[in-house]
Amino acid sequence: MMPTLTAFKDSPDKGAGLARDMRVRWALEEVGQPYDVRLVTSQQMKNPAHLARQPFGQIPAYEDGDVAMFESGAIVLHIAEHHPVLLPRDSVQRARALSWLFAALSTVEPPILERETVRFFETDKPWQAERFDMVDARIRARLDQLAAALGDADWFAGAFSAADIVMVHAIRRLDGAGILEGYPRLGAYIARAETQPAYQRAFAAQYQVFQDAHLS
Amino acid sequence: MMPTLTAFKDSPDKGAGLARDMRVRWALEEVGQPYDVRLVTSQQMKNPAHLARQPFGQIPAYEDGDVAMFESGAIVLHIAEHHPVLLPRDSVQRARALSWLFAALSTVEPPILERETVRFFETDKPWQAERFDMVDARIRARLDQLAAALGDADWFAGAFSAADIVMVHAIRRLDGAGILEGYPRLGAYIARAETQPAYQRAFAAQYQVFQDAHLS
Structure with missing residues (x-):
């Protein structure tokens, strides 16, 4: 079972990679962890279902089995804790x-x-x-x-x-x-x-979301 | 050997406990860890010796043996990682x-x-x-x-x-x-x-620093 990242369906940065899901995507790419993405619109970010995942109505949120997180810093740290490539053991x-x-x-x-x-x-x-x-x-x-x-x-x-x-x-x-x-x-x-390379893969993935939103 | 916390010698908050050394003091009190304090004036905070400990010329900084840290959030997390009373193991x-x-x-x-x-x-x-x-x-x-x-x-x-x-x-x-x-x-x-009680001990300790600065 892959972790699920919640991100903007249509980021206001127009695919520039400035939204904070980019940090989590990059960390996941650095450690080689595939992930699913749940895209939310700015309207959906105000709904109870989203607020239960992210109490401030922001992105990103992150779920991995029973683990449920918000705040990009916390999520990146959580991923890094299991991978010395992102956080030294010493x-x-x-x-x-x-x-x-x-x-x-x-x-x-x-x-x-x-x-x-x-x-x-x-x-x-x-x-x-x-x-x-x-x-x-x-x-x-x-x-x-x-x-x-x-x-x-x-x-x-x-x-x-x-x-x-x-x-x-x-x-x-x-x-x-x-x-x-x-x-x-x-x-x-x-x-x-x-x-x-991990940065580039993460950037391409969030850029694809922007492109999909504007081709549909 | 006790850890050393670097804090304001004369905090601009006049002992109100708003400076960020308070967070570290409180965490140390919660886990029952005694500590030494190094007090720095605002002038000393611009010196190379302090900038080597805290690159932004702020407080707090924290040293424990070979471990040297800055940023109150990082220091509190570091202390908490070794004590389930501040960070659950689950x-x-x-x-x-x-x-x-x-x-x-x-x-x-x-x-x-x-x-x-x-x-x-x-x-x-x-x-x-x-x-x-x-x-x-x-x-x-x-x-x-x-x-x-x-x-x-x-x-x-x-x-x-x-x-x-x-x-x-x-x-x-x-x-x-x-x-x-x-x-x-x-x-x-x-x-x-x-x-x-740990909050109160931490608050009293930082208040004492303020009092000492103004009685001397």
């Missing part, structure tokens, strides 16, 4: 990967998501330009620290790990913002991730 | 607790922290009142969902778990905002957590 390396996994979610991603709030929900506000400046300064402060921490390394915690899946995916949301261009090390880091 | 219950732990950090906490940005960094902006309204609406949407998900239960994932430590601590930051008063179930949840 306690020192594991602690480092966990630190970076949570840093991606709690410290790096929030200002990047706040930028989306400014972009989509403050278009009619006289303050939008000034808010962009303020949020972009917060993002740059984090990217400065990230670039310093990464240094000349390929990945954040030794070998590639679950932390890189979430970090790369969070940073990719800056595509088109004109910010990442100032960070060649981080740009190379994203490019390195995007050449991973 | 795979179904564990997956549920992990989902709620990440929900607290990735979905509940960000709008609450954004409210602090409005409060402290937008005081001179003509838009501050309107931004408070917008952010408070985001917070209330999450609290509505949280209250529905908690229902009549005492804790978010069956028995008390690491998820409740982070959830309670994130929500407590709303003290004084006039929002939580509309959520009696969540108010009772916070009150229930605050009566736990």
Whole structure:
């Protein structure tokens, strides 16, 4: 019995791979685990059946036998716990990967998501330009620290790990913002991730969903 | 050899227990693990020695022998992994607790922290009142969902778990905002957590640091 991933039927990102099911697809591809997909519309995401799986009416959700999960970070960690290729068994390396996994979610991603709030929900506000400046300064402060921490390394915690899946995916949301261009090390880091075969398979799978939604 | 927790020497919250070392103290108290504390000033947090422990110049950091960690969520999870009292061993219950732990950090906490940005960094902006309204609406949407998900239960994932430590601590930051008063179930949840002896020991320990800083 394969696990089931719940994802957008018609993602607002139009197949750009920015929705958080991409993280779970990527993790599953890295460990070679086939999966089923349940697609939900934005209307269905408000229904009791979906809220029972995802109390905030978001995606992704994940079911594997009796295990039922939500939150992309939790699901990626759950998958990684059973596969040393995503989370080292050695306690020192594991602690480092966990630190970076949570840093991606709690410290790096929030200002990047706040930028989306400014972009989509403050278009009619006289303050939008000034808010962009303020949020972009917060993002740059984090990217400065990230670039310093990464240094000349390929990945954040030794070998590639679950932390890189979430970090790369969070940073990719800056595509088109004109910010990442100032960070060649981080740009190379994203490019390195995007050449991973598992990333490419996951990206193609979510892109197919977008295409199917618009051909039907 | 005891683990060492790095925390604020003089927390800006004046001993209210809102800084994130509180989460780690609480987890350590729940599992009965004594610990040493390294206190850092805001100036010291910019020094290379601190940045080597915490790449974003924040607190907490955590060292236990060769294990070195940062990010409160990661540290709490690390402690919980070795203690079923904070993270169930049963795979179904564990997956549920992990989902709620990440929900607290990735979905509940960000709008609450954004409210602090409005409060402290937008005081001179003509838009501050309107931004408070917008952010408070985001917070209330999450609290509505949280209250529905908690229902009549005492804790978010069956028995008390690491998820409740982070959830309670994130929500407590709303003290004084006039929002939580509309959520009696969540108010009772916070009150229930605050009566736990481990919470009280952790709170007292961080309060002592504040007192020491102001008596010296």
